[in-house]
């Protein structure tokens with residue numbers, strides 16, 4: 001049987017993956033679907049840390065537009081990621097996978113505090129670690145949290161799951177002639193404001209530490225497994 005291309009990955013899930021047919025919040029069926037996809041990767045023997053966003057519930061930037069102080073709005077966003085982390089934990093455990101949620105904001109009644117060595121130990125013992133609350137500080141997003149956690153947990157790649165099948169030279173939802181890159185350099189991604197890989201803070205950190213990023217469509221069944229097997233899907237930034 002083919003071997004996975006990676007032993008330990010950081011999967012970054014945008015909050016939107018929890019939406020299903022809803023406009024906002026968590027659809028348990030969507031959570032079940034994503035858990036099934038993750039199970040295929042788990043069953044292939046890959047160690048998985050997951051950073052989940054909160055955009056389906058609350059984003060700091062939109063809160064600020066509505067008059068909430070930015071830092072407060074960002075903390076609200078981080079709490080949204082905790083809700084998603086618990087929903088994902090529930091779905092993964094129903095699929096038979098042992099998990100731990102670790103949060104960058106202390107919330108001992110619902111999650112362990114993030115402790116690097118413990119997170120690594122969980123993965124070594126066959127548990128998926130779900131990392132909630134991003135970095136635990138405002139003014140950044142969960143992309144930065146994903147990068148930081150990938151680096152400190154010794155992951156080989158940040159697999160960024162999105163709705164589109166990679167990175168394009170312009171927004172493919174607006175421009176039908178947009179072209180997809182199968183590979184991209186960090187510098188090209190940073191220089192061109194039309195190219196959206198992840199926020200600049202996260203991208204710069206990946207470049208400085210040579211952390212690969214794969215942007216791929218996680219809404220398509222089987223893609224997550226294909227991504228860890230090293231199939232040529234999405235866009236690889238390195």
Ligand code: UDP
Pocket residue numbers: 013014015016052053054055056058059060061073074075076077078079080081133134135136137138139140141142143144145
């Ligand atoms: N956030 C933050 N610090 C972090 C991670 C997240 O302040 O380290 C806040 C920020 O307001 C962000 C929100 O939490 O908008 C939800 O995360 P994100 O927007 O990254 O979610 P996604 O787009 O991945 O669903």
